[in-house]
Structures are given as C-alpha cells and as structure tokens.
Amino acid sequence: MKSYIKIILITAVLGTLSACNDFLETEPLDERIEKNFYQNTDDAYEAMIGCYDGLQKVWATFPGFPLATSILSDNCYGGTGNADGFAYQMLDEFDPNVAPSEGNFFQPNWKAYYSAIYYCNKFLTKMDDIDWGTDEELRNQYESEARFIRAFCYFDLVRLFGHIPLLEVPTAEIVPMADPEDVYALIGSDLEFAANNLPADAWDPTEDGRVTKWAAESLMGRVFLYYTGYYNQSALPTQEGSISQSDALAYLEDVINNSGHGLLEDYSTLWPAASEEDYAGEGNKETVFAIKYTYTSSYTPSNTDGNHWLVMYGMRSFDHHPYGQGWGGATVTPDLYNAFPDGDSRRFASITSVAGENLPYDFSGQREYTGYFVKKYTPMTNEDNVSTAEALGGVNFQIGQYQDFVSIRFADVLLMAAELGSGNAQEYFNMVRERALGDEYTEIPLNHENLMEERRLELAFEGIRYWDLLRQGMDVAAAALNTNNAPVLNGGAEATKNITFNEASRGLQQIPINEILISNGLLQQNTGWE
Secondary structure, eight states: OGGGSOOOSBOOOOOOOOSSSGGGGOOOOOOOBGGGSSSSHHHHHHHHHHHHHHHHHTTSSSSOHHHHHHHHSTTBOOBOBTTSOSHHHHHHHTOGGGSGGGTTTTHHHHHHHHHHHHHHHHHHHTGGGSOOTTOHHHHHHHHHHHHHHHHHHHHHHHHHHSSEEOOSSOOOSOOOEEOHHHHHHHHHHHHHHHHHHSOOOOOOGGGTTSOOHHHHHHHHHHHHHHHHHHTTOSSEEOSSSEEOHHHHHHHHHHHHHHSOOOOOSOGGGGSHHHHGGGOOOTTOTTEEEEEOOOTTOOSSTTOOOSOOGGGGGSOBTOOBTTBOOBOOBSOBOHHHHHHSOTTOHHHHHHEEETTTTTOOOOOTTBSSBOSEEEOSSOOBBOTTSOBHHHHTTOSOTTTOOOOOEEEEEHHHHHHHHHHTTOTTHHHHHHHHHHHHHGGGOOOOOOOHHHHHHHHHHHSTTSSOHHHHHHTTOHHHHHHHHOEEEEEEEETTEEEEEEEOOOGGGTTOOOOOHHHHHTTTTSSOOOTTOO
8 A cells, every 4th residue: 555655765855834934934955864864853853844844735636625625515515617527526415426537536635644644653753763962842842743743634534534544653564444443542642742742832923833732732622522423422532541521621721711812803804815904914813723835836746835725716717806716616505605694794704705796707617606605715816916826926826825724713712612511601602703793793592503503604614514514413414415406507507406415424535446456455445435
C-alpha cells in the first residue's frame, strides 16, 4: 500500500507555511540526508515546519475537505458547470452509479493526509535523537504541535472513511484497516498530550496558524461530541484511559475563560467578501485555529501554498467586484438561505444572493443553479475586477487564492460548551445569537433542536454541518438530506434535484478504489459503495 504514504527519505524541502510572523515564513532550506538530520533544535524546527506544510497540503487537490463536507450536507448541492462530469453530484447524492468512473475521487486527499501523517510520525520517532539541551519545554511544545497535526489529519480520515490504516510510525508496510475506536484512542491521546503540554499563553495574533493549547482543547471538544454521538458512546477513548463529558467540558471552559479568544462584535467582519474594508483580518481574536494560505503558490509540487479548493466556490466565469470567478461548485440550497430569520446578519455574510445583490450573473453554463452561492469562502476581485490573488502577484487565480480556512472559531467553542452542559449554557447560546440578530434579538430557550439549528446558521460552510447531522443518527441525517424534486436550473433549463441519503453507508465515503486494489485485500470498500 505504498501509494497512500508519501515515502520521504530526504527530510529537506520541507516547504513553507505562510503567515504574518517569522515562524510561519520559513523558506525551504538545503537538502539534508536523514543520518545528518534530527540532531539539534534547528533541525527540530525545520522538521516541525514540515509537519505544518503537510497539513497545509492535505486539501491541495479537489475536492478538499471543506468543500466536500459542504456538498455532503444539506447546505449545498454539487453544482459546477453544466457540461462538467458528475463527480460532485455523486458526492452530493451518495450514489456511486451517478459517476462510476470517479471511484478514486478522494485518492489525492487520501495520499496527502498520509503524507502529512508520515511527516509527523517521522518527527515524533526522532524526538529522542535530538539534543534538546535543557529546554524540555521546547521539546514538549514541538511534540504537542506534531501530535495535534497528526490528530487533526486522522480525525478527518476516520470521519470520511471509518476503518482506515492506523500508522504511528513512519513505514511503507502494508497494514490492515484499524477499528475506529483505536484511531480515536490515538486522536484522544494526541490531543490530551497537546492540551496538557502547550503553554497557557493568552491569544497572540502573531502566532496565528500555530497550534496552541486552546486549539487542542477545542478540537478535543469537537472530537468528543462526534465520537460519542456517532458511535453512541459515553466517553472518548485514549490509549491510556478515556475522556469523559465533564473532561471535555472542562477543556472548553478553559478556552472560554483563559484563552483571550472572544467573539468579534460584527459577524460580517469575519469574512472578507462580506466586509471588505471592515474585514477583521487573519488572526483575529475569534480564530482559535486556522490553516494558512498565501497567493504565492506556483505550479511546482513543493509550492502549494494557495487555497486551491476555494476557487470551486466562486460563481462560474464571473468577475464582478468583490466576487471573483470560480467553477460554480457547491451551490447553496434555498432551504438554508430561508432558514435564517429576518434580521440575521449571518445570511448576508454567509451567502451571496444573485437577485438580492442585483448581480448580472449569466447562469446559462451553471449546473444546479439556485440563485445562491457561498460567500464566506469565495474568490475575490478588486474594484477593477481583477483577481485579488493575481493583483497581489499570484501566478493564477485558480491556485493563488489566499483566504485562510478557519477550522475552529470561538463561537463554536461556546456552542459546544453549551451542548455539553455548562452551567453557563444559556448565556453562551445567547452570546452567539445576540451578535447575529442585533436589534432583532429575543431570547429563546436552549434545547437540542434550537442548538442544532443555531450551529447550522452560525457555522455554515465551515466543515461542520454534515458531521453534526451524522452524530445525531442516520434517521436525523436522512430527514435533513433527502430531497425530492427541488427546483434547480441546469444550463438555464428547469430541472429537479433528488437526493436519497445512503443510510447503509452510515455517511462514510468511498475508499479510493486504487488503494483497495494494491492492498492485497487488506482494504475493504465501505458498505453502500460496493
């Protein structure tokens, strides 16, 4: 199964991870052979940058996790061009027969995730070879960051595919698929170590993009909620024990009380296309963890620093300030647009309404046109309708999109803590709603239905909704996802959209067929995708 691991015998060309500080602007250094590497803290620094670089590349090819999970959810259809293939419809409709030739749809992502895990495993197994001097805190910090990144990657993989190969050391050996409980035990242990060993320093915008104690504690809450809900368990396993509900809540309360993170006053300022001049910028206080991107991406394998998946969200072949052209993927469902109550600022900030904004958009080439597109993550143009990525010096708008993906926001931390039973649950719930509704705000009781609806509206297009549905049960997911004769326009012609959730798959995706073929029977296809 060598193709799912990017074998790296030379630990150089570790790549770059761009941001606003020196730590995340390190350029590739000279090549080092392994026997001369992992000796001192300078080597450790380079190796850690390699781990971050691996994380940045996991979505460098389509579909990309944020895009895929939007399409999988009830927030978006597949979209794309009317003359395109039907890969995104296969994803949206949970049906391999829609596009039988796309059995390797997720293979680039699969390989990229295992490449990132390889970087982390290599670094972690070399910790004892490095001369740390007397700086035990530095060792703990670097180990925590590598373990967080490994946990982050495994969490995506296990949610997407269920039974997956579990590798804790860098190896090219063929290994069987692991029980998800074992994968989650590693994730739990990695996050527990990171949460307990990273410094408890308050939020610092100059460290934007770097793993913090607060990011580890927040991700622990997310993992706990998903694992216990999806698998109907009371605790999250670790390799040493377990994380209880009270443990998970304590981590989240620590973030709320001690991290320095908080809500911005205006929701729209979180998203550049919704606010432009008032945009709060990257590394604002609401961002607990983000994956960093920059416009400097080029067409070389070692430089994939751009946000490649974001271009799929853009309106097809349409440059009209502030919106830049893309490929029309993930058209937004009218159901989501209409779910926002009157006066909710999140609707305008999250969704582009072609009619509502009087946009001269020609939808004749668009598939599954609904009149709505994703605004939170979209290509942009300047006032001259030139791609902002290219205006800044990017090679091409397709690979030079530079908007960060905000993986964890403080608002989500508040809602997770409310769900886990905080004594301040109603207050946390109110904080999120009051910001969104402003003068239209009135308090409503905190209950499960209201909380899940609030999560849908607050966190739309942030890679969360689909997993929120699955962790409530297959019946809940089916009720939300099943679609009968919803009106759309395909190439300008009236059509209907029909989705039947594949309950037999339990929401898992198709394991790349090529990986199954080379595994000599160790990988088995998920039920519902045979």
